[in-house]
Amino acid sequence: MKGWLIWLILIWIGTVHAATDSELLVKAALERTNHQVRYDGKYVSIAYPNGDVPAEIGVCTDVVIRSYRKLGIDLQQLVHEDMKANFDAYPSKRIWGLSKTDTNIDHRRVPNLRAFFTRKGQSLAISDQAKDYQSGDLVTWMLPNNLPHIGIVTDKKHPQTGNPMIVHNIGLGPKLDDMLFAAKITGHYRY
Template identity: 35%
Template sequence: MKKRITLIVFSVLIIVALYVLYCFNYIPHKKYTNADFNIEAYKSNIDKDNDGIDDQTDILNNANNYVKTNPKYKSKYYNTGYPDDEYGVCTDVVAFALKDAGYDLMVLVNEDIKNNKALYDIDAVDKNIDFRRVKNLKVYFDNNAISLTTDINEIEEWQGGDIVVFKKHIGIISDKRNRKGICFVIHHANPYQIYYEEDILEHRDDIIGHYR
C-alpha cells in the first residue's frame, strides 16, 4: 500500500513538472499555420527598402533571421546604438526586424522624442539607448503605427510581422499558431530561454499594445 501511494505521488509530481515545463515553453508546443484556420496571411502594400518583399513579410523574416544568430541575453549600452556583439535584449528583436526592412528605430524614435518630448518620460535624451527601451517604443508605436486589438482570441487580427508590447516586454508576432489559432511570439525574454519563438500570449495578462 505504501509503495502504491509513493508511486501515485511520484506520478502526480511528474505530471505537474511536465505541465509546468510545457507552460513555460521548455517543452516545445505544436505549431499550426494560417492555412489550418483558413486565415489569409496579411501582406503590406509598402516595401520601404525596395527589396521586393512587402514590409509585413520583411519584418517577420528579419525577426526570424535575427534570432537564428542565437543572441545571448544581456542588457548593455552600445555607443553604436545597435548591439554589435553576441548579446541582445527583447527590444533588439524588434529593432533589427524593422531596421532590415528599412525602418531605423534609433533614428526614428530619436526624431519622435524631439518632436513629442512631453509624451516621453525621459530626463536626458540618448539616441543610443532610447530606442531600446520598451516604454519608449510603446509611445513611438502609439504615435506612428496602426493600433490593433489586444484581444488574443480575435485570431484573424493577429498576423506574422505584427508587434506586441507587454508592460515590460516586446516581441514580433510569428506566423505560427497554437491549436487555438493564437499566434506564437518571436522574442528574447531572459538568459534561460531555450526557444525564441514561443507560445506565450495565452499566459500573459499584461498585453498593452498590438501594432502593424
Template identity: 35%
Template structure:
C-alpha cells in the same frame, strides 16, 4: 516502495512543471490556413527589396534569432548591438531595420517632437530606441494600433509588434491549437526558445501594432 513511487511521481511532476514553465516542451505549430485566416500582405515595400514590409519584418526577425543572441543589456555607441548580445527590443529593432525602418533614427525624431510624452529629461539616441516604454509611445504615434484581444485570432498576423508592460516582441506566423500566435522574443538569459506560445500565459499585454 510507496515512498519511492511517490518520489518518482513528484520528480516527474516537477520536471514537467519546469520544462513547461520554461517552454522547453515542444508545441505543435499551426498556420493561418489551418484556421482559414487570410495572411496579411502589406502594400508597402519601404526598402524596395521586392518583399512587402510585413513579410520582410517577419523574415528579418527569423534571421536575427537564427544568430542565437545571448541576453545581456549593454550600451552601444552606435545604438545597435554589434556583438553576440541583445535584449527584447533588439528583436524588433533588427526586424524593422532591415525592412527599411531605422528605429534609432525614427524614435529619436519622435522624441524630439514629443519629449514630454516620452518623459525623458536627457535624450540619448543610442539607447532611447531600445527601451520598451519609449517604443510603446513611438508605436502609439506611428503605427496602426490593433486589438489586444488574443482570441480575435484573425487580427493577429505574423510580423505584427506586441508590447507588454516591460517587454516587447514580434508576432509569429505560427499558431497554437486555438489559433493564438506564438511570439518571437528574447526575454532573459535562461530562455530555451525564441519562438514561444506565451500570449495566454501573460497578463501584462499593453499594445499590439502593425507598421505597414
C-alpha cells in the same frame, strides 16, 4: 505590341508576388532566431544613426530593432527624431527622470517603443482572440516584477493552441514561442 504585353504581364507578376512589409518583417524576425544572443540590456554607447549593441548581446527590443533594420528602417533614428521633437509624448521623464534624449538607449526601451508605435504606426485593440493578431504585428506585455516586454507576431501557428507564434527574447536569445497570451498584453501595434 507583343513586347508591351509581356512587360505588363511581368509587372503584374512582380506586383502579385512581391512580399509585403509585414512578410518581410516576419522573415527578418524568424531569421533572428538563428543567432546566438546573450540577454544583456546594459547601457552601451553606440553609433548614431544605425547604431547597434554588439551582435552577441541584446534584449527583446533588439529583436524588433534588428528585424526592422533588415527592412531599411532605423528605429534608433526614428525614435530619436520623434522624441527630440516631442519629448513630453514619451515616458522617459516620468519613468527614468530624464530631461533629454539619448540615442544610445531610447529606442531600446519598451515604453519608448510603445509611445513611438502609437504615434507613428497604428495602435490596435488588445484582444483575447488570437485571430485579432496578424503576422507582422507588434505586441507588448507586462511581465512579473513590472518588466515590459515586446515581440513580433509571426505567420506560424502553435500546433496545440492555434495561437500565432511570437519571436521575442525573454532571456534565452531570440526564440519562436507560443507567448501571445502568456502575460498581460499592454499594447498591440502595426507599423
